[in-house]
C-alpha cells in the first residue's frame with residue numbers, strides 16, 4: 001500500500017515512509033445496509049442520536065442487543081465527543097434517520113487491550129446499528145443560535161438562564177431560580193475561558209479535537 005502513494009511521497013526517504021505507515025490509524029469498516037429514500041439531515045458531531053444496536057464477537061456470538069437486553073429501549077447519546085467507543089463516533093457520521101449500518105471495529109477503536117465486562121481484551125467487534133432519530137445536541141450551533149436571543153454571536157448569563165428556564169418547562173420540571181442561577185455559574189466557570197462574561201460559539205460548542 002505504501003508503494004501506491006502518489007508522486008511527492010517518492011521524494012521521502014524509505015525510513016520516513018515507514019514512519020508514516022506506522023502512524024496510520026486503524027479504521028472502522030462501515031457498510032450501509034439500508035438507506036432510507038428520504039433523508040432530511042445527516043448525523044454530525046455534537047448531534048444527539050437515538051439508536052438500536054446489536055453487538056457481535058468475531059466468532060459470530062451476539063454479546064448485546066438493545067432490543068432484547070436491559071430495558072429494551074433504544075438509547076440516546078451524543079455523537080463525536082467520546083461518550084461512546086471511538087468506532088461509533090467515527091462510524092456513525094453522515095447517517096440518516098432510518099439508516100442501518102454494519103460497523104466492524106478494531107480493538108483500538110473499541111475496548112482495546114483491556115476489554116471490559118464480557119468483552120475480552122483485543123476484541124474486534126461488529127455492530128449492527130439502526131439510527132432511529134437525530135436531534136440537535138445541547139452544544140450544537142443550532143442550540144447556540146436558539147440561545148443567542150439578541151443575535152450578537154455570544155451568550156450572556158441572562159440568555160443562558162432564559163434557555164435553562166425554558167428547558168425546565170419543556171421537561172415539566174418546576175421552575176427553580178436558585179438552581180438555574182447555580183447552573184449558569186457552573187457553565188460560565190467551566191466554559192467562559194477568557195472570563196469576559198460571555199460565551200462565544202467557539203467556547204460553547206464542542207471543540208473539534210481529533211477523534
Ligand SMILES: *[C@@H]1O[C@H](CO)[C@@H](O)[C@H](O)[C@H]1NC(C)=O
Pocket residue numbers: 057058059060061120
Ligand atoms: C465467541 O467469542 C467470545 C469472546 O471471545 C467467547 O466468550 C464465546 O464463548 C465464543 N463463542 C463461541 C461459540 O466460540
Ligand SMILES: *[C@@H]1O[C@H](CO)[C@@H](O)[C@H](O)[C@H]1NC(C)=O
Pocket residue numbers: 174176177178179
Ligand atoms: C431548588 O434548587 C436548590 C438547589 O439545588 C434546592 O436546594 C432547592 O430545594 C430547590 N427548590 C425547589 C423549590 O425545588
Ligand SMILES: [Ca+2]
Pocket residue numbers: 147148149150151152153154155156159
Ligand atoms: Ca447574545
Ligand SMILES: [Ca+2]
Pocket residue numbers: 192193194195196197198199200203
Ligand atoms: Ca468568553
